[in-house]
Structures are given as structure tokens and as C-alpha cells.
Amino acid sequence: MSFEKLGLSENSLNAVRRKGFEKPTDIQKEVIPRLLRGDNDIIGQSQTGTGKTAAFALPLIELIDEEIKEVQAIVITPTRELAIQVADEIRSLRGKRRINVLPVYGGQPIGPQIRNLRRGVHIVVGTPGRVIDHIERGTLSLDGVSYFILDEADRMLDMGFIEDIERILRHTSEEKRVLMFSATIPREILRLARRYLKDYEVIRIQDRSLAPELVEQIYFEVRPNKRFSLLCSILDEKDFYGIVFCQTKRETRELASKLKTKGYSVEALNGDIPQKGRERILERFRKGKIRVLVATDVAARGIDVKDLTHVINYSIPQNPEAYVHRIGRTGREGKRGKAITFVAPWESPKLRDIERVARVKIKEMAYPTEYGRRKRDIPMVS
Known part of the structure; x- marks a missing residue:
């Protein structure tokens, strides 16, 4: 299957070509069409390094209304490094679309983040602690969020962030779609899904080993x-x-x-x-x-x-x-x-x-x- 068959616009296809992606990975084949055309929530299980970021980034770029200057999608990551990395990847795939992406994380001054949020951001990528900090300061509103992405959900669990995730979710609209991505799906993740996800489907890419084949x-x-x-x-x-x-x-x-x-x-x-x-x-x-x-x-x-x-x-x-x-x-x-x-x-x-x-x-x-x-x-x- 080619990227052309996934329902992406010419802008996204050009961005994919510039990145040197020749054909979609398994997780991209499954998630991109579902996020573009469906309305179910998704739990995606796939090995690390299989293109999960592009699997949700490409559809988000298509679905965001760049004329609305408010946060329409939020991606929660377990670490600062991953927040920076995911934000950079989304920017590299946006092509000519004027979509503002902002990573927010601790360990850096909060002032520049607040100023950027006030100018208008479409997609926020952040760590749980700093996202909660912005919510409590009133500098980040999630009322307009249509897409809530939880990246590396099992690591969130290991690092004790599940209560923070639930706290953030309570500030979002009931109408949003939720996507969780994880290399493994422990029982606690499924319990979280049953509580906060609506009609969801689980996409499991690997049938056998959870480790990379190579x-x-x-x-x-x-x-x-x-x-x-x-x-x-x-x-x-x-x-x-x-x-x-x-x-x-x-x-x-x-x-x-x-x-x-x-x-x-x-x-x-x-x-x-x-x-x-x-x-x-x-x-x-x-x-x-x-x-x-x-x-x-x-x-x-x-x-x-x-x-x-x-x-x-x-x-x-x-x-x-x-x-x-x-x-x-x-x-x-x-x-x-x-x-x-x-x-x-x-x-x-x-x-x-x-x-x-x-x-x-x-x-x-x-x-x-x-x-x-x-x-x-x-x-x-x-």
C-alpha cells in the first residue's frame, strides 16, 4: 500500500516525499485512514520506532483548522525529550499548512511558553506536569481540543503519571477523540480506556514478539x-x-x-x-x-x-x-x-x-x- 491510498492531501504527500518515506508502516496503514474518516477512539500497539508519530501527525495536520487560533489537539508524552522530538516531527510534516505546534515541558522558563500560547497554538505537545501547570495558571485551555493523543501510554503508567493524565482529561470536552499509543498494553491501560474512551478499537500490529524484529x-x-x-x-x-x-x-x-x-x-x-x-x-x-x-x-x-x-x-x-x-x-x-x-x-x-x-x-x-x-x-x- 502507498501513502496515496491512505486519503492524504497532496500537501501531506509532498511532505512525506520530502522526508524520504517510501511506503507507510503497518501502524500508519491502520491509523491514518481511521483517524481521517472514522469517529472511534483508538488504542494502537506497535513496537518503538515503527512510525507512530507520523501515524497520528499526518491526519492531525489534515484535520486542524488553521483559521481557528486555539488548541485543537494535545499530545501528552512522558518526557521532555520526547515532547521536543514529537513537536519537531509534526512540524516537519505540516508542509505549507500554517499550523503552530508548541512543546511545553518543565526544565525551561514558563514565560516564553505562555507568550507563544497567547499568540495562538493549534497543537500542544507536552509533559503532564507542565501541561497541568499551564491549565492551573489559566494559560492553556483545552475546551477546544478535538484530539487527545497519549503517546507511550505504558511508560506513563510506569512513571506514575496516570493520575495526572486523568486530571488533564477532565479538562477536555466529551466530544474529543482519544488515541493512545503504546508498545505494550498492560491491564491498567485498558482500565483507563474503559473509563475515558468511548467506542474504541485496539489495533495490535505485532502478533508475536513485542521486540523489534531486527x-x-x-x-x-x-x-x-x-x-x-x-x-x-x-x-x-x-x-x-x-x-x-x-x-x-x-x-x-x-x-x-x-x-x-x-x-x-x-x-x-x-x-x-x-x-x-x-x-x-x-x-x-x-x-x-x-x-x-x-x-x-x-x-x-x-x-x-x-x-x-x-x-x-x-x-x-x-x-x-x-x-x-x-x-x-x-x-x-x-x-x-x-x-x-x-x-x-x-x-x-x-x-x-x-x-x-x-x-x-x-x-x-x-x-x-x-x-x-x-x-x-x-x-x-x-
């Missing part, structure tokens, strides 16, 4: 005191470009510091770093000036960097949803990637749970047969 998934059973040496051997692979996930902010700082002393091109990314500093680090990472990013789940949420070769779970994810989102940073846009998880001997039950819920098979890799170039420096994993 990601090779392996794990090492390794004791914590041996993880660093094993990590260094993996980072020494030719053209390594990836993210190393840790559980805590402190661990990201300590690990990045140790890697820097070894000469690796690395930076830590965590919630303690001011927003401008995080944006600078991400920009350097996107340009390849940093080859290794050591991050927490929250800080790395919404990172969309092309051509990442690896994701390394230095700390095993807390749940299967976090695993799916982490490894979705690689294996995107037809490129292959590798996801490597370090598992302590006592963490095997957690690994089995990830495999069962995410419907994946993670292959055990024996060290040092696969990563043996530095084996004189690395003790045998035990």
Missing part, C-alpha cells in the same frame, strides 16, 4: 563485579554506537566516569542534569561526537537516534515493558541492532519473566568465545 537479543550471566570488564570488551567492537542502561542516576555517573578514564567517548544522561545540559549531550550523541551514552530509563525515554548499533542493559530492566522500550532504541528503520543484557545468577527468574511477557527469546552467550579480543584483560565470568 534486534539480536543475547544475555550474559555475569556477577556484578565482573560487569565492567565485560562491558569494555563489548565497547571495543568496531563502530560501537549505543546506549548503556543503568538503574540509578548514581550508577550512570560512576560508570561514565570509569569509562572516561579508560578513554571511551562517553557521557552520562540522567534526571539530575539540567535540561539545557541534557539537550547538549543528546545533540552531541546524535552527531556521533559521543559514541556511548550511559543513561537511566527515564532520561533515555524518547531518544530517537539513527543507526545505533547496540543497547546494553548493564542493569537488568525492572519489568518486561522497560526491556521492550530499551531495546527499541536500536534495530530501527531497517537497520540491524544488538541488545545485550547482563544478568546476575540470582536474576534468572526476572529474565524468564521478561521472555514470557514480551514474547521474546533471549539467547545466552558464553564468554569469552564471542567477546574474546580482550580476554587477557578480563577474568572469566562466573
